[in-house]
Amino acid sequence: MTEEFIYDCIIIGAGPGGLQAAIYLGRYNRRVLLIDRGGGRTTHARHIENFLTQKAITGREIIELGMEQARNFHVEIKKGVVTKVAKGANFEVYAGDVRYLARFVLVSTGATENFPSIESLHKFLGTTLFTCIDCDGYRTTNKKLVIIGNSIKTVHLAIAMKEMYTRDLTLILYTDKAPEEYKEELKEENIGLIIGRPVRFIGDEKLEAVEMHDGRKIPCEVVMSHFGYKLNDSFLGGLNLKRDRDNFKFITNSTFESSLSGLYIVGPLIGNDQVVIAAGEGAVAAIELKKRLIEV
Ligand SMILES: Cc1cc2nc3c(=O)[nH]c(=O)nc-3n(C[C@H](O)[C@H](O)[C@H](O)COP(=O)(O)OP(=O)(O)OC[C@H]3O[C@@H](n4cnc5c(N)ncnc54)[C@H](O)[C@@H]3O)c2cc1C
Incomplete structure (x- = not known):
């Protein structure tokens, strides 16, 4: 275990939801770490034509542009697989053999097609x-x-x-x-x-x-x-988060905070499977986090 630096927010998953939140938080000059394992669902989309201002764009382009935009606002991006999130005085996010600490966590790890x-x-x-x-x-x-x-x-x-x-x-x-x-x-x-x-x-x-x-x-x-999809949520298992009646999607409030204070969830994990919606949810959560970070 290394790294005792405390990030303002760790974002897990660099899909449209995570990247949009990263861009907002980066532009609030917050200390943000984005951890992503790569190869998410958006990269499988070859013709996205329902995203405002884009007549047609590939999912891969959206992710690459989003990564570049986030980096330009000093978001730290690491490639890795998050295996566990725990909550003590701060959030603890485990990837490989490293534990990262943060005040807040935003989860945007999407789903995997069946x-x-x-x-x-x-x-x-x-x-x-x-x-x-x-x-x-x-x-x-x-x-x-x-x-x-x-x-x-x-x-x-x-x-x-x-x-x-x-x-x-x-x-x-x-x-x-x-x-x-x-x-x-x-x-x-x-x-x-x-x-x-x-x-x-x-x-x-x-x-x-x-x-x-x-x-x-x-x-x-x-x-x-x-054939539906399964959620990329195995690393949240220990947190006992509230889910819907089918015990599938996570339940959040109107700013996408889960039943665990400080942990935000966006995208397919809460039931919305569109780029523009995941991005919008990421923006809403980030604006809320801006307020929460000032209060801390
Ligand atoms: C073939 C196809 C076509 C599509 N076409 C469209 C379209 O035209 N318009 C539209 O709006 N939407 C489209 N979508 C849906 C769109 O891709 C999703 O709504 C969008 O991916 C949701 O965004 P997200 O941010 O949740 O996640 P994703 O894009 O799924 O990204 C999640 C990221 O999290 C990472 N991750 C997962 N688990 C971990 C972990 N444990 N540790 C670290 N990183 C992790 C993944 O590797 C991935 O990079 C399409 C999807 C597919 C599959």
């Missing part, structure tokens, strides 16, 4: 294989679409996608049982229903079809994958 094992999935991810209606639903407009998922929520997604984007839609449910209560509605909506296990995405440059375990090939131009 994907079934399907060959060539990563080849098409972000270009013709999407995971989020708000991010990429628009890109399926008037295209031959296959939706793959494993829950009744996927049926609801299919009906919504039909309403907004395309009439040419097949739903593949990766389950054993057909959703009897929705069969009639899907038929009325003219949405093809297939029950079974997809094993491969077919196509050289362009996506052409989804191959099923029984050899059937379902032609498509675009795919929406709908």
Whole structure:
């Protein structure tokens, strides 16, 4: 153990939420440490076109620009994996074999997509294989679409996608049982229903079809994958933070402070999975931290 310097705030995760908070806190001339392990979800987004002032930008560019902006305001950035956060007189943040101390902590570590094992999935991810209606639903407009998922929520997604984007839609449910209560509605909506296990995405440059375990090939131009995500929250385990009724998302107040005083959480960990929202939450939390730091 080294480092007994006390930061004003340690930010964990350099996605849009963490970076936006870092930029604000840096511009308040606060001592800020940002720890990030790299390779977050935003870097998988290849065409972000719903962020104000950007006609189209890659997630990677947003992160690189954000890092540069934060550094320019003297935010210290370290690459590392945070394994534990504890609270004593100060917050203790553990990364590798180093313990860092801070008055406040802001967590913006996002989530990790649940994907079934399907060959060539990563080849098409972000270009013709999407995971989020708000991010990429628009890109399926008037295209031959296959939706793959494993829950009744996927049926609801299919009906919504039909309403907004395309009439040419097949739903593949990766389950054993057909959703009897929705069969009639899907038929009325003219949405093809297939029950079974997809094993491969077919196509050289362009996506052409989804191959099923029984050899059937379902032609498509675009795919929406709908298997949810898990939160990157293992390092918060010892803090007993309050979560929602499903024991999934963390509960925060209107400035994104969790049930533990001084620990702020933004982004998908509290349920919002958009760059602009994560960034906005980071800004709100940082403005609140500005006030709290003056009071300390
Ligand atoms: C394919 C794809 C396309 C998308 N398209 C859009 C779009 O068009 N528009 C839009 O608004 N949103 C889009 N999104 C969603 C957007 O990426 C998320 O909303 C955004 O990532 C949330 O920001 P964040 O700050 O929480 O985290 P993230 O970008 O997930 O960043 C979290 C960071 O924390 C780091 N981290 C995690 N655990 C640890 C740890 N223990 N220690 C240290 N660091 C850690 C990660 O490595 C990562 O760098 C898309 C997502 C995907 C996957």
